[in-house]
Amino acid sequence: MNQVTFPQLEETLYTEVLDNGLTVFLLPKEGFHKMYATFTTKYGSVDHRFVPIGDSSPVQLPDGIAHFLEHKMFEDEDGDIFQQFSKQGASANAFTSFTRTAYLFSSTSNKEINTTTLLDFVQYPYFTDETVEKEKGIIEQEIRMYEDNPDWQNFFGLLSAMYENHPVHIDIAGTAESIAEITKEHLYTAYRTFYHPANMTLFLVGSFDPEEMIELIRSNQKQKSFVPPEEPVRFQEDEPEAVRSARLEKEMPVQVGKCLVGIKEKRAGREGQEMLKRELALQTALEMLFGRSSEGYSDLFTKGLIDDSFSFDYTAENTFGFSVIGGDSEKPHILEEEILSKISSAVKDGFDKESFERIRRKKIGFFLRALNSPEYIANQFTRYHFNNMHLFDVIPVMEELTLEEVESIFRDHMDLETQAAGCLIFPEGEM
């Protein structure tokens, strides 16, 4: 087991890659009662076309398959895994994102038993025609819930304005129609291809003994046999550089309108330090431009265009990346215009040194605060790891970042001619 200490953070991280390919990270934290564990596969909603393991030609499975699989993993012959965790005093959950499916639990007792349960249920697929059919009603209600959520509709509207072919614009849960087609064979195909230990990461954080825990994990994994690992072959649709459409407008039964502006990365495929630096630089730039202390925020607020719901973020994965800015507004059109004009002024004039230093401090402080949270550490660490970045590099990279670098990355990203899109939601009758 490899051990690295981060003196400034007072954290020690243990790492081991097991014989079967599973990567294990252990981060013991003193003073905590609980342990939080995530078991994550590098498989999400964008991986819908791939070559099944042991096969030679690609298949495309129905939209929502990764999320459906996540739901179905929680059941075996004996029933519901939630029940078992509950009996062991743990609370379990799972989520599916664009690029990952994570299974998790937190518990303050029975930590060894719960870790074993986590490893065992995720490594034991059990699907029948009957249980697959029964799940469709539950997931359909989950989809309906999101259909009524105007923020979710706004976000996916923005993604479909930005992306033409890339599956990131498809709702993670799929649609009622697409999930109706899902069969147990689909689930087994996806499972065998993406749930190999070599495609997965286990992260444990909180109160536990790392030596005892790694022993338990090693012996648990030794008892199981897996086929030799094969890197899954994913097919990505060709995506044009530019956005598909500059604006999408929708009516919904809401009282307050909404506006989101998105800036699509021209070129994806970054990873490691390059990706980390770009992400931190763009988040810093957005904070200088639209954060609570910015002139931009005060101006938008004074003009009556935004409220507390206003927010912004930049996020990237290997095959896509984008900035999103916006929130509730009674004048979505004007807000869109103002956001774009503030970006273009900043592209022209750059940022000032003093606010850069302040925002740098703010981001370092935010990161320290986030390290109080086992959930944040496990989920972000895994995401960073899948993109060949290291979570604990955030502070050194932030400390080294210069204003010139931020401005240059900002200018490269913010090509408003071809890369900007807006999604506006209007109350019925106001469009």
Add this chain to the structure above:
Amino acid sequence: MQTFTSNTIQSHVFTTKTYKTNTIILQLRTPLTREHITEKALLPSILERGTEHFPTRAHVQAALEDLYGASLTADVVKKGEHHVTTFRLEAANEKFLTDAEPLTERAFQLLASVLLHPNLEENAFPSTSVEEEKRSHRQQLRAVYDDKMRYANKRLAEEMCRNEAYSIPVLGYEEDLEQLSPESIYHAYTELIRSAHWDLYVVGDIEPEDVRSYVEKYMKLPAAEPADYTPDVYANAEESRVVKEAQQVQQSKLHIGYRTGTVFGEPDYFALQTANTLFGGAPHSKLFVNVREKASLAYYAASRLESHKGIMIVMAGIDESDYDQAVQIIDKQLEAVQAGDFTDEDIDQTKAVLKNQILETLDVPRGRVELEYQGVLTGHPVSAEQWMLEIDKVTKEDIVRAAGRIVKDTTYFLHGKEHESA
């Protein structure tokens, strides 16, 4: 946790090295009343708009950024018929920073500046800030309608408690906004500062003596006279009532309100909490198993307690056509809990889940404070350790007795418009 009183503020200090931050939380408690409700809802954002020392929002935010991105959040909530205005400031512990400078004292100064030294124009809040915040607040009030789960909860409280203070929405009323002036809001502010019960919580690597000196130095309250009051907790269930409403929604929201007859601070509260978890508070509970897993009617089906008001609420998102079946299953599950139709294993499982929740809460500074504050609110302080012991003592008879007092009051159903039912 160490507790002491100075400047009429009750301070609670929990010294620990577990976190990388120091957290300061101020709770201002008053009775939940119609009067000043909208003014109080506006105060947190108006106070963040500027102080004597940091005259604009940008100045306040820049001061926070200088404290290594300290976060300041403020909001209002109701806990039963208590109104609580909360200010939270969380700042990095300087020992994790390269150029270490003392942040905690500055954090106290900043918080005190926001709360006690607002930026004023002739004994009122600046009129431009007030107008802007009124506009923004109006928008937030309207947006409640757009979040259907929240909307359904608000409507249920309005219908079920229509003759009780609990029906007052904590964000206030849109129709009030017109009449509010910079003077009237300032008046509500001085009233709040004067009459509230103040509790200060500090969690982090900090000594109680330091907290005491910061409080004495920075938090002198002008003429504080916290007024005693007793909130109304009980109301008897009326004859069970159904309220249906149609909107353009894809998923219908079924929210059912019950009277529990038991509130926090009473001996049977822990039995009620166990009963609620068994009924609908966890993935092994009867609602999750029967509404979701067995009947596939819902993605979520859960119950929760309003501990300070003697209310339990069931929430489920279902298809409109499944209304009768869902109500029937939910009724049957509550009857099962009341009839003692559960095993010893179910009880053990429920207790394990509850105790785990309490321990997990302690890992989050804010969670620890919320937990302790429950006891302060009711005058029955309960430590986390006691809480877990009490849960352990709960027997099957206790659960059946507490559940036996639960009575269905109001059923609220928000459904789609296509098939408008009578």
